[in-house]
Amino acid sequence: MVAALVRLRLLVLRNSLKRSIGQLIAVIIGGLYSLFVLGMVIVGLFALNLAPVEIVRTVVVLAGSVLTLGWAILPLFFSVEQTLDAPHLAVYPIPLNKLLTGLLISGVVAIPGAITMIASVFTFGSWLRMPGIAVLALLCGIAGALLCVMLSRAVTSAAAGLASGRRFREAAGILIFIPLVLLGPIIVGVTSSLRHSADALPSLGDAMSWTPLGAIWAIPSQVALGDPLGAVLRALIGAATIAVVFLVWRWGLSRSLVTPVHAASKVRAQGKLGLFGLLPATPAGAIAARCLNYWFRDPRYVRQLVIIPVIPILFWFYSSLTHFHALLLWSGPMVAFLLGVTLIADVSYDSTAFVLHVSKGVPGRADRWGRASAVLTFGLPAAVAVTLITAGISQEWMLVPGLLGLAFGLLLGGLAVCSVTSAVLVYPAPAPGDNPFKTRPGANTALLGSTFLTWGVLAVVTAPEIVLLVVNVVTGQLLWGWIALLVGVVLGPISLTIGVRLGGGILDRRAPQLLMQLQKDA
Amino acid sequence: MTDAVNPPTQYAPPAPDPVAALSIRGLYKSFGQKRAVDGISLDVPVGSFYGLVGPNGAGKTTTLSMATGLLKPDAGAVAVHGIDVWARPLEAKAQIGVLSDGARLFDRLTGEQLVVYAGLLSGMDRPTAVSRTKDLLQLLDLQEAAGTLVVDYSAGMTKKIALACAMVHAPRLLVLDEPFESVDPISAANIRDILGGFVRGGGTVIVSSHVMDLVQRMCDHVAVITNGHVVASGTVDEVRGGADLEDRFVQLVGGRRVQEGPEWLQHS
Numbered sequence: 001m002v003a004a005l006v007r008l009r010l011l012v013l014r015n016s017l018k019r020s021i022g023q024l025i026a027v028i029i030g031g032l033y034s035l036f037v038l039g040m041v042i043v044g045l046f047a048l049n050l051a052p053v054e055i056v057r058t059v060v061v062l063a064g065s066v067l068t069l070g071w072a073i074l075p076l077f078f079s080v081e082q083t084l085d086a087p088h089l090a091v092y093p094i095p096l097n098k099l100l101t102g103l104l105i106s107g108v109v110a111i112p113g114a115i116t117m118i119a120s121v122f123t124f125g126s127w128l129r130m131p132g133i134a135v136l137a138l139l140c141g142i143a144g145a146l147l148c149v150m151l152s153r154a155v156t157s158a159a160a161g162l163a164s165g166r167r168f169r170e171a172a173g174i175l176i177f178i179p180l181v182l183l184g185p186i187i188v189g190v191t192s193s194l195r196h197s198a199d200a201l202p203s204l205g206d207a208m209s210w211t212p213l214g215a216i217w218a219i220p221s222q223v224a225l226g227d228p229l230g231a232v233l234r235a236l237i238g239a240a241t242i243a244v245v246f247l248v249w250r251w252g253l254s255r256s257l258v259t260p261v262h263a264a265s266k267v268r269a270q271g272k273l274g275l276f277g278l279l280p281a282t283p284a285g286a287i288a289a290r291c292l293n294y295w296f297r298d299p300r301y302v303r304q305l306v307i308i309p310v311i312p313i314l315f316w317f318y319s320s321l322t323h324f325h326a327l328l329l330w331s332g333p334m335v336a337f338l339l340g341v342t343l344i345a346d347v348s349y350d351s352t353a354f355v356l357h358v359s360k361g362v363p364g365r366a367d368r369w370g371r372a373s374a375v376l377t378f379g380l381p382a383a384v385a386v387t388l389i390t391a392g393i394s395q396e397w398m399l400v401p402g403l404l405g406l407a408f409g410l411l412l413g414g415l416a417v418c419s420v421t422s423a424v425l426v427y428p429a430p431a432p433g434d435n436p437f438k439t440r441p442g443a444n445t446a447l448l449g450s451t452f453l454t455w456g457v458l459a460v461v462t463a464p465e466i467v468l469l470v471v472n473v474v475t476g477q478l479l480w481g482w483i484a485l486l487v488g489v490v491l492g493p494i495s496l497t498i499g500v501r502l503g504g505g506i507l508d509r510r511a512p513q514l515l516m517q518l519q520k521d522a
Numbered sequence: 523m524t525d526a527v528n529p530p531t532q533y534a535p536p537a538p539d540p541v542a543a544l545s546i547r548g549l550y551k552s553f554g555q556k557r558a559v560d561g562i563s564l565d566v567p568v569g570s571f572y573g574l575v576g577p578n579g580a581g582k583t584t585t586l587s588m589a590t591g592l593l594k595p596d597a598g599a600v601a602v603h604g605i606d607v608w609a610r611p612l613e614a615k616a617q618i619g620v621l622s623d624g625a626r627l628f629d630r631l632t633g634e635q636l637v638v639y640a641g642l643l644s645g646m647d648r649p650t651a652v653s654r655t656k657d658l659l660q661l662l663d664l665q666e667a668a669g670t671l672v673v674d675y676s677a678g679m680t681k682k683i684a685l686a687c688a689m690v691h692a693p694r695l696l697v698l699d700e701p702f703e704s705v706d707p708i709s710a711a712n713i714r715d716i717l718g719g720f721v722r723g724g725g726t727v728i729v730s731s732h733v734m735d736l737v738q739r740m741c742d743h744v745a746v747i748t749n750g751h752v753v754a755s756g757t758v759d760e761v762r763g764g765a766d767l768e769d770r771f772v773q774l775v776g777g778r779r780v781q782e783g784p785e786w787l788q789h790s
Binding site for chain 2: 283285289294352355359431515519
């Protein structure tokens with residue numbers, strides 16, 4: 001039975017690779033990269049032979065703690081392999097203990113588990129000077145890796161109800177995005193603070209060695225340091241941790257076998273029309289209301305809203321890093337640009353729900369106006385606010401009129417161009433309710449061409465504002481900035497009107513083709 | 523008059539019947555190599571409750587999509603109450619209410635918002651949209667869930683809210699693709715009553731279904747489609763010719779195998 005489960009896991013892996021060459025290449029590249037990292041880790045572990053025992057201890061305990069913590073946290077954000085999920089196995093008569101063993105071993109055989117196991121086992125490599133300790137380290141490495149795999153299983157099964165709830169999954173999907181975007185600044189910040197506090201690391205490692213996360217990793221070095229009692233205590237902590245984690249996992253698994261997950265939902269009374277009661281009661285107004293609902297409720301859209309605060313932070317960080325302070329000022333136009341071109345995905349995000357627009361015979365122009373005006377209602381204030389706030393922070397008001405003009409041009413021009421491109425082309429986008437970071441096979445190539453085309457046309461459409469702003473910067477004469485503002489305020493609405501009419505006309509003709517493509521992608 | 527349709531060789535079909543609620547002439551559609559719809563002609567009389575039956579993959583959904591202006595046919599003509607669907611799509615769509623099988627809904631809206639949205643999209647004013655939504659939610663027994671996001675609805679509730687969206691602009695012709703799939707028996711009976719009332723009030727309903735029993739009880743007309751052809755059409759009594767509709771269907775479509783399964787599955 002255990003062997004059957006492990007074989008099933010490997011079979012699923014092999015079949016999923018056979019399905020698409022692209023995926024196979026991605027896995028090979030990912031695999032080579034992991035092998036490279038794994039090789040470096042092993043080399044590093046052997047190199048630690050040359051270091052004093054205290055350093056080996058600090059490194060192994062801290063790295064092991066981080067590894068264990070990662071195994072505990074990451075499964076909450078990324079759904080790990082689904083094949084051997086409890087709901088899939090619940091229909092088969094498998095004894096619980098065999099199921100547990102099978103799941104544990106198949107977790108070790110999977111790529112992340114195997115890499116963790118190999119790296120952990122090679123901790124013996126740092127103890128070539130003391131063979132006895134090396135054997136101990138080998139055993140502790142196996143125990144530590146097993147704990148990692150068990151921990152991730154325990155966390156997922158215990159949190160199954162929570163993590164499969166729609167709201168939690170969506171919130172987690174957005175929350176993970178912010179640290180990812182700010183990864184650069186975070187790494188720089190952490191390394192510089194580590195550099196300042198290198199003295200604190202040994203005591204941090206010592207503290208971690210008493211916690212469930214680090215106890216197992218500290219056992220060999222504790223013995224090497226001549227503290228067998230401390231080693232025994234940590235071994236007890238480690239054993240207790242493994243026992244508790246195993247019991248939690250067992251409990252969670254047995255529960256999830258008999259209580260399939262279902263999402264709870266709030267039931268509210270009728271009569272709350274929200275934006276549908278406020279915006280104009282026309283097709284365009286209704287579409288704007290619907291889009292605004294999506295912008296603030298659907299993670300795929302919220303992810304794009306997050307850029308409004310994140311762009312100024314990123315620009316501020318890089319401007320202070322490079323001492324190029326003018327960079328911060330360009331946050332406003334950058335936000336305007338990014339919000340304007342988001343519209344390219346709008347119909348693709350509708351997926352087959354777009355059938356409602358087609359079956360109700362919505363005029364293409366109303367469709368385009370609705371979608372564009374939804375972005376304008378928050379995009380315009382956001383772009384203006386970001387421009388003014390960043391100008392205020394950097395105490396630099398000279399460029400503000402020109403920057404505002406460029407922001408107007410980019411936002412309205414981007415909406416205009418995308419009103420046309422999104423009527424011509426849809427691409428496989430993450431479906432509603434999917435992880436917003438999921439890319440669908442074939443999406444990138446389809447999107448890349450139209451994105452570059454959109455950017456190129458947008459550059460032409462906003463050329464006057466760009467030129468005027470450049471003249472403003474070069475000559476230092478404010479007049480040019482004011483002219484850029486005027487041009488942006490006049491030219492932006494004109495280009496949007498043209499884009500909406502053009503895109504609306506195309507949509508009237510092509511809506512059935514778009515719908516067919518959306519059905520194919522769904 | 524169960525008339526077998528010979529595959530026409532020319533692509534110039536006769537003009538659609540202007541009196542019929544829905545009139546299809548010589549409809550063709552291919553996806554790659556596969557002929558999904560291979561020359562379908564059909565007349566749906568005004569005030570009829572019309573069933574469209576056929577095995578999986580017969581071309582029912584493709585036919586209905588082309589009939590309602592959602593999928594462009596390779597050849598053929600479609601008229602709804604005398605309006606050419608592909609020449610005057612906006613006028614024709616105002617006459618049709620569509621329930622698409624398998625299509626998503628804008629499910630981040632509450633049920634009430636979704637139906638009001640559908641109403642506003644059809645161009646009605648807000649008070650009308652809101653009051654009709656209220657009536658429809660009551661009719662479909664969805665008042666309790668009016669304020670819940672559609673994404674949190676059960677499959678049956680989702681079907682019902684989609685039906686409300688199809689009906690909100692008071693169409694003369696309702697085209698429902700698999701309206702009873704995953705709907706519980708009580709809701710299904712309620713929906714049948716509503717559709718019956720709609721027909722008695724002078725409307726026309728077309729439903730596609732694989733449930734023969736349902737079609738036999740509910741519909742007055744039926745067409746059997748297989749492999750992109752109409753193999754029989756007319757009133758239910760004409761098509762079944764005294765036999766049970768299901769037996770007649772199996773006889774027309776073929777492909778039934780009588781097997782008892784392997785020996786080890788027999789326990790007695």
